Amino acid sequence: MRKSDLALPKNKFAPLLLKWNKEKNNRQMPWKGEKDPYKIWLSEIILQQTRVEQGLNYYNNFVKAFPDIHKLAKASDEKVFKLWEGLGYYTRCRNLLATARFISKELKGKFPDDYEELKSLKGIGPYTAAAISSFAFNLPYAVVDGNVFRVLARVFGIYTATDSTEGKKLFTALADELLDKKQPGLYNQAIMDFGAVICKPATPLCTICIFKKNCVAFLTNKVNELPVKEKKITIRKRWFHYLVLEYKNEIAIQQRTAKDIWQDLYQFPLIEANTELAVINILQQATKKKWLVKKDYEVASVSPLFKQQLSHQLIAGQFIRIQLKRQAKDNNGWVWVTKSKMAKYAFPQFINQYLKEKRVQQSLF
DNA sequence: AAGACGGGGAC
DNA sequence: GTCCCAGTCTT
Missing domain, CATH: 1.10.340.30 (Hypothetical protein; domain 2)
Structure with missing residues (x-):
């Protein structure tokens, strides 16, 4: 038959x-x-x-x-x-x-x-x-x-x-x-x-x-x-090191504009790499970019490592909370928002994981 | 034609 | 971990 x-x-x-x-x-x-x-x-x-x-x-x-x-x-x-x-x-x-x-x-x-x-x-x-x-x-x-x-x-x-x-x-x-x-x-x-x-x-x-x-x-x-699919996805690994800059009651956020993951959503100032960076290294890079000025800031906390598995990328990274003694001169495309206004902006789930933890631990943001 | 684009649930 | 989901757009 x-x-x-x-x-x-x-x-x-x-x-x-x-x-x-x-x-x-x-x-x-x-x-x-x-x-x-x-x-x-x-x-x-x-x-x-x-x-x-x-x-x-x-x-x-x-x-x-x-x-x-x-x-x-x-x-x-x-x-x-x-x-x-x-x-x-x-x-x-x-x-x-x-x-x-x-x-x-x-x-x-x-x-x-x-x-x-x-x-x-x-x-x-x-x-x-x-x-x-x-x-x-x-x-x-x-x-x-x-x-x-x-x-x-x-x-x-x-x-x-x-x-x-x-x-x-x-x-x-x-x-x-x-x-x-x-x-x-x-x-x-x-x-x-x-x-x-x-x-x-x-x-x-x-x-x-x-x-x-x-x-x-x-x-x-x-x-x-069945059914048959032929394409198999390859997973790219990326490291996102976020700087949570605080000045008085305000936080710096910026919109992602590149044709990339999370376009149009908001995030913190970001230092991306294809490997994990040490905190000291991240601070050096931020200083070089003029995001930070020596002696004008204080590291308040370093988060544990966060991970998120997406369909085609593995995102790993952490959040470094920094208190500024003076507000940076260049706005670098950032928007300074009060913590209570943060809730009006859409963030990737990767960042929301962190914000949620923060809220639970220290009633921040 | 191939890659990029999220997040979560089921196994 | 891997696969898949009431797909579309860009290169």
Whole structure:
């Protein structure tokens, strides 16, 4: 028997999926059945590369703070980034604001109802354009996200890498072919729920799966080998040595502007290296940069080592708290803020770890 | 075509 | 530790 004899006829896929959706799917999410394109868009941006459980509170907070696109468009960068703080992939936040302001002003608040026009907006790619098109406007575009790659790779036994150009093309074509074009929104929601609840990445529930009689991966015992990805990430290690400069009741912070991790977030004056630096070395470098003047400062404390594992970088570093007797002349692009104002700015979680410890230990900041 | 971009949960 | 998550953008 050949694989093609086992494989599910393509026209049976949607009916089986929708039957499962109707009878067995009780996954609930606040944006499910939502028709307001603004809220759909918001949920989709938040959920890019982000698990539903992680994004849930952020979605609720955003909807509460900004009930419509004009409210979001009028908000300050600072406030919006603070609300996004901790969610990661901060470019999403910058693009969210840019697109909100564009739609609010240039389109007078009317959300585009066309796939190509949606895709031309900042932060909206093929997936998000398909999601908004189908959920808000019932247009026949199939979503292709991590769930869809996984479900289709397994059910149809496709070994083409999902992160290759060929794979994206192949899976997108198949997804469009399988789509129930009469009810694209319902279908798209169903296949993503199915991937999240049944056809999970690890330990999928094959024994109760509606496709088990036809799933190529299951029948050939290859469920754990699909889907295939070809690229493997390399991890870069970086050392961040932060100077927490205090003068009276103020702290120096600066915004990260480089095209790098944590762009647009705030931090303390930083000395980065590819190895761990001794405290004396850090102080020397800071002096050379004129951040510190000899005899005009005092080291108040040196934090323990902090570490944070990111997907593609390992961040290690520490925080040196320094009391200044005189404020530095050059502002070096710093902003001096009172400790109570610190809470208005968005910081990377690496720094929040430290701030949290500090608050607990010494009720600082 | 390949890399960069966060953070957290599951195993 | 490793993998993955309702992906997108830049080079």
